[in-house]
Amino acid sequence: MWKKIRKFIIPLSICLILMLTAVVGCAEEEPAPAPAPAPAPEPAAPIKDSIVIGASRPLTGAQAPIGDAALGPMMQLWEQKVNADGGIYVEEYGKKLPIEFLIYDDATDVGTMVRLTEKLILEDKVDILFSSCGTSFISAQAPIANKYGMVLITAEGGAVTMRDSLPGLPYTFVSLSFSDHYELPVFADMCAAEGAKTAYIISIADLHGVEYGGVGNMEFARVGIEVIANKSVPITYTDFSLLVKEAKAANPDVFCVFAYPPIVLPVTGEMMALGFNPPAVIMGPGANFGFYGVSFGGDPAVVEGVSCFATANKDTSPAFAEHFTALEELVGWPNSDWWGTPLYAPIMDIWVEAIEATGTLDQDVIRDYIATHHFDTILGDTWFEMFGDGGGLMAKETHTGEIGQWQNGTMEIVGGGDWPATVLTSDWIYPKPDWPTP
Amino acid sequence: MNITAFTFKKSLVPGLLLVILVALVTLPIYGSLYNVILVTSILMYANLTVSWVLFSGSTGYMSLATAAFFGIGIYASALFLPTTGAVFPVLVVVLIGGLASSLVALGVGALTLRLRGIYFAIFTFVLVVLIMELGIWWELSVSHLLGRYVILVDNNVIFYTMLGIFVLVMLTTFFIRRSKFGLAMRSIGENEEAASHIGINVTMVKVITFAISAFFMGATGAIWATKLTYVDPHVAFNVLFSFMPVLMAIFGGMGNIYGPVIGAALFAYLQETLQTEFPEIYMISFGFILVAVILYLPNGVLGLIQKLWKRISGGKRAHT
Numbered sequence: 001m002w003k004k005i006r007k008f009i010i011p012l013s014i015c016l017i018l019m020l021t022a023v024v025g026c027a028e029e030e031p032a033p034a035p036a037p038a039p040a041p042e043p044a045a046p047i048k049d050s051i052v053i054g055a056s057r058p059l060t061g062a063q064a065p066i067g068d069a070a071l072g073p074m075m076q077l078w079e080q081k082v083n084a085d086g087g088i089y090v091e092e093y094g095k096k097l098p099i100e101f102l103i104y105d106d107a108t109d110v111g112t113m114v115r116l117t118e119k120l121i122l123e124d125k126v127d128i129l130f131s132s133c134g135t136s137f138i139s140a141q142a143p144i145a146n147k148y149g150m151v152l153i154t155a156e157g158g159a160v161t162m163r164d165s166l167p168g169l170p171y172t173f174v175s176l177s178f179s180d181h182y183e184l185p186v187f188a189d190m191c192a193a194e195g196a197k198t199a200y201i202i203s204i205a206d207l208h209g210v211e212y213g214g215v216g217n218m219e220f221a222r223v224g225i226e227v228i229a230n231k232s233v234p235i236t237y238t239d240f241s242l243l244v245k246e247a248k249a250a251n252p253d254v255f256c257v258f259a260y261p262p263i264v265l266p267v268t269g270e271m272m273a274l275g276f277n278p279p280a281v282i283m284g285p286g287a288n289f290g291f292y293g294v295s296f297g298g299d300p301a302v303v304e305g306v307s308c309f310a311t312a313n314k315d316t317s318p319a320f321a322e323h324f325t326a327l328e329e330l331v332g333w334p335n336s337d338w339w340g341t342p343l344y345a346p347i348m349d350i351w352v353e354a355i356e357a358t359g360t361l362d363q364d365v366i367r368d369y370i371a372t373h374h375f376d377t378i379l380g381d382t383w384f385e386m387f388g389d390g391g392g393l394m395a396k397e398t399h400t401g402e403i404g405q406w407q408n409g410t411m412e413i414v415g416g417g418d419w420p421a422t423v424l425t426s427d428w429i430y431p432k433p434d435w436p437t438p
Numbered sequence: 439m440n441i442t443a444f445t446f447k448k449s450l451v452p453g454l455l456l457v458i459l460v461a462l463v464t465l466p467i468y469g470s471l472y473n474v475i476l477v478t479s480i481l482m483y484a485n486l487t488v489s490w491v492l493f494s495g496s497t498g499y500m501s502l503a504t505a506a507f508f509g510i511g512i513y514a515s516a517l518f519l520p521t522t523g524a525v526f527p528v529l530v531v532v533l534i535g536g537l538a539s540s541l542v543a544l545g546v547g548a549l550t551l552r553l554r555g556i557y558f559a560i561f562t563f564v565l566v567v568l569i570m571e572l573g574i575w576w577e578l579s580v581s582h583l584l585g586r587y588v589i590l591v592d593n594n595v596i597f598y599t600m601l602g603i604f605v606l607v608m609l610t611t612f613f614i615r616r617s618k619f620g621l622a623m624r625s626i627g628e629n630e631e632a633a634s635h636i637g638i639n640v641t642m643v644k645v646i647t648f649a650i651s652a653f654f655m656g657a658t659g660a661i662w663a664t665k666l667t668y669v670d671p672h673v674a675f676n677v678l679f680s681f682m683p684v685l686m687a688i689f690g691g692m693g694n695i696y697g698p699v700i701g702a703a704l705f706a707y708l709q710e711t712l713q714t715e716f717p718e719i720y721m722i723s724f725g726f727i728l729v730a731v732i733l734y735l736p737n738g739v740l741g742l743i744q745k746l747w748k749r750i751s752g753g754k755r756a757h758t
Binding site for chain 1: 471472479582583587672676713717
């Protein structure tokens, strides 16, 4: 008898347990039974203890250095600042709610980011979704957020292709400046004003590089600067000596490197080693971070005259002085991102104002509010240029600067658009000073 | 012979499979949307792993071309399911993705399956890089459109398509293993020269198996692209997808067709849990688990299950 039990009952029981585990594990959580209606005459506000902000970020992998220097520290700052004020007042809950971040590591993998974004929305049911890191990543994340009706104000990334898709992405708002919005038009004008005649472009073979290379071609042509080479290098490229030698032989007036830190840093090193010092050098993303300045022996004076994309510094306004000081204190050294963080800084202001003004966390209501209002942020008057009923792009007229340059060991804002918000903190040094002799 | 025990033994595995299949088919009814998405992800890995084992597990040829075939499928969707308007229905594009990968595998296989050992492994890995670089060149020089957007597809459609591919790849593997063709593949895996001497057209067998395996990888990539929604060559030809199926197959055990499935499911679930619950120790713990499995479970998790089952049933119920 026991043998029969062992033969049949035990395996069947295991199967049953496995099935039940799967069913219970997969089953949707049943909502708790509704409490009996309270005798109070007015309906009680629903219970909620905090506003959960979810983000899939590159805590590891190739994009981690950018994430660590850009939106990463800003999220820590916001958590401290907003919670120090008691949180965000949400009328539908009748009180101020503190914010808390739920951050997953996407390991710089788009597929993982997509899965984690869906987990944040569907499983964790976060109240606010924050941006992933990188143009490819936000390009993949925006349709997902849109699919589930979650507002997404993007951070590290922006592209012409992304702008072209905004009419179909009503929940997406792009904050960062990019190629023709309005960096390279400004830079091309600056070069032309100084009498530059030729440009040499090296760009990484991805969405960022292709776009900047293409827009560079158009903008330099517009101002009469001849692009003598536009070379695309694979993302895995590691030996840059030949590339820099060829560029040096071409003797351009303007040298552009539209790539990421793993390429920007060694190209700078090769330029120093080979004594290649054209009158104008622009690099990015990479040269716009504090770590770039100290990567060549620790003294930022070494990279004197290197230009990059930058929006603001401590001299732009007292609010930005406070912003960069707070970031430096948090990180422990001046590893600032002078391009991105000034444009990401308004994100939390926008969320706070939209939630407090509408009194709800309802994404549709918040989306409509953001789409139709101007906000008073660190940038001043800030708004999104809307694409019909689609998404929005932070208006270029809100940018306080477009081009920065390393001068005396720090980042100065030397180029901006022709609109009132622009604040230049120094003149552009052209030609760029020689690299220091070793 | 104990007929009752024999019948039970014969019917346990098919019965269990049927139960699992029913549970999967009905998942969108009783499961949460996120669980459907999670299982879709697990099925994607299972498809790649079983497809990989179908060729590499039998013939002994270590292929690292999975990412190439998977990426070709992804690009099939990028080309035929753009957000500007789908050219074909989703299922047709899935078929196109599979056939395109299969065609590439036929061509590449015919040229290179004479290579053996490490040379074949390196070649297949280089193939991924080559196709990615070709893709970049094409997009840069011809289409001038490096990033492409793919239409959004309902999660249940993606799930059922992935499940359909899973059932097909399992059935294909099952029947091939029990056919003369499967026997020829195993002969090649054990001793290729001997197989050739007994009259097996080893090159043809290898090339056809390579193409069948690539078909499922491509089809899986095509439907997976509708989850990614954004595609560029770096996203499509991610070399991670060349190594994951190998690790999953080792993790689960390659002794029979269930091992890779168990490996893929456990691996993907572990990845999900560790990545979200223990992000600080995710990679470390993942590494430890893999090392432990390779050192102490040479036949994978399935080998352990079989061992335990053998011990429980007194050595009479082991399915080896």
